[in-house]
Amino acid sequence: MSDNLTPEKDPASGGRSGVPADQPGWERAALERIALAAINEQRAARRWRIFFRFLFLGVLALVVWGVLSFSGERVATTGRHTAMVSIDGEIAADSNANAEDVNTALDSAFEDSNTAGVILYCNSPGGSPVQAGIINSEVRRLRGKYPSIPLYVVVGDMCASGGYYAAAAAEKIYVDKASIVGSIGVLMDSFGFTGLMDKLGVQRRLHTSGENKGFFDPFSPETPKMDEHAQVMLDQIHAQFIDAVRQGRGKRLHETPDMFSGLFWTGQKSVELGLADGFGDANYVAREIFKAPDIVDYTVKESITDRVARKFGAAVGAGAVRAMALGSKINLH
Numbered sequence: 001m002s003d004n005l006t007p008e009k010d011p012a013s014g015g016r017s018g019v020p021a022d023q024p025g026w027e028r029a030a031l032e033r034i035a036l037a038a039i040n041e042q043r044a045a046r047r048w049r050i051f052f053r054f055l056f057l058g059v060l061a062l063v064v065w066g067v068l069s070f071s072g073e074r075v076a077t078t079g080r081h082t083a084m085v086s087i088d089g090e091i092a093a094d095s096n097a098n099a100e101d102v103n104t105a106l107d108s109a110f111e112d113s114n115t116a117g118v119i120l121y122c123n124s125p126g127g128s129p130v131q132a133g134i135i136n137s138e139v140r141r142l143r144g145k146y147p148s149i150p151l152y153v154v155v156g157d158m159c160a161s162g163g164y165y166a167a168a169a170a171e172k173i174y175v176d177k178a179s180i181v182g183s184i185g186v187l188m189d190s191f192g193f194t195g196l197m198d199k200l201g202v203q204r205r206l207h208t209s210g211e212n213k214g215f216f217d218p219f220s221p222e223t224p225k226m227d228e229h230a231q232v233m234l235d236q237i238h239a240q241f242i243d244a245v246r247q248g249r250g251k252r253l254h255e256t257p258d259m260f261s262g263l264f265w266t267g268q269k270s271v272e273l274g275l276a277d278g279f280g281d282a283n284y285v286a287r288e289i290f291k292a293p294d295i296v297d298y299t300v301k302e303s304i305t306d307r308v309a310r311k312f313g314a315a316v317g318a319g320a321v322r323a324m325a326l327g328s329k330i331n332l333h
Contacts (some may be wrong), residue, residue, distance in 0.1 A: 079114060079294065080114050080116050080292050080294070081114055081294040081296045082115075082117055082119060082282075082286035082290050082292045082293070082294065082295045082296070083112065083115045083118045083119070083295075083298050084119045084120075084282060084295050084298065084299070085102060085106050085109055085119070085121070085299050086121045086122075086297070086299040087121065087122045087123070087124050087135070087167075088121075088124065088156075089124060090124065090127040091124055091126065091131045091135070091163065091166065092128050092131060095127070097127070097131075098131060099130075099132075099134035099138075101299075102135050102166075103134065103135060104300055105300050106138060106139070106142055106298075107142070108298050109298040110142050110146045110149055116290045116291065116292035117150045117152065117285075117286075117290035117292065118150070118151045118152070119151075119154050119282050119286065119295070120139070120152070120153045120154070120166075121153075121282055122155050122159040122164075122166070123159070125160050125163065126161025126162035126163050126164075127161075127162040128162060129162060129165065129186065129237050129240070129241065132162035132165035132166045133240070135169075136168065136244050139151060139170060140169045140248075143171065150289075151170050151171055152172045152173070152174060152285055153172070153174065154174050154282045155174065155179045155267065156176075156179065157179060157180065158179065158181075159173075159175070159179065159180070160180055160181065160182060160183040160264050161184070161185065164181060164182060164183065164245070165241055165244055165245075168245045168247075168248035173275070174277060174278050174279065174280040174281075175270055175271065175278075176267050176279065176281065177267050177268040177279060178266060179266065179267035180265075180267075181266070181267055182263060182264035182270060182275060183262055183263070184241055184259065184260045184261075185261065185262030186234045186237045186241065187262075188230055215229065216230070238260070242260050249274055252274040252277070253274040282295060283295070
């Protein structure tokens with residue numbers, strides 16, 4: 001016995017329409033449900049499109065904010081203050097503590113008419129003698145150009161080697177009693193693989209167009225001539241370092257036989273040796289010496305694009321250096 005209640009499929013619900021096939025209007029009900037299902041699908045697709053658009057705009061906004069917030073642009077100050085520029089970490093062309101950024105920040109600090117004094121905050125183990133020397137020269141230049149604005153170095157955990165090279169040009173240096181200061185010396189480090197290559201039966205096939213082009217190749221044995229040449233370079237850079245320290249510290253320096261030997265000392269001992277002038281942190285210098293307790297940080301913050309460009313440039317430069325002398329590097333550490 002059939003009552004003709006065979007229902008139609010309901011595309012919207014995945015079930016059935018519930019309208020008997022012999023009842024008037026069942027076709028319309030089925031079409032309405034089909035249309036409703038299509039509308040629901042369109043709404044869902046629209047919601048996803050809107051979601052992804054907002055997601056894209058959010059990511060874009062974050063990128064733009066990062067570029068603008070860390071591009072190194074300086075907002076003009078409105079009151080008398082102490083300016084601060086940081087040397088934090090290794091001093092190198094591809095690091096945040098590179099000479100270009102440090103000197104740019106120092107220039108901005110001195111150019112601000114509201115600057116009462118400048119603090120060069122140093123927390124660095126050293127690094128490139130070239131980068132440290134450029135900072136040292138700029139500090140001396142700015143001190144000569146702005147004689148009424150004092151520039152003091154404040155040391156954090158460490159101001160050693162290249163860090164001290166840069167700091168030595170300041171008018172005064174303040175440390176914590178436990179800070180590490182000194183390490184006035186130069187080193188060149190690399191690796192030699194000739195013994196390992198002999199054990200593995202590997203031959204080095206190096207062809208050069210100059211007699212000394214293969215100097216410091218880690219896959220070739222060292223020669224007395226290589227050692228002598230390297231020592232001459234290191235001694236020359238060491239002499240430049242010592243001259244910068246003597247010029248910066250002047251008669252305050254109490255030289256000892258091991259002062260320029262590469263040893264380092266605590267902040268307390270560095271004051272006794274004349275490598276530093278006293279004890280105090282940035283707040284102490286700003287408040288008690290400059291009489292301008294409001295500290296404004298002028299340190300350049302890298303934008304995302306700058307960071308990518310710097311890393312790319314560093315990679316290219318490192319490749320060129322490896323092509324000339326794999327592993328050899330002169331550092332003030």
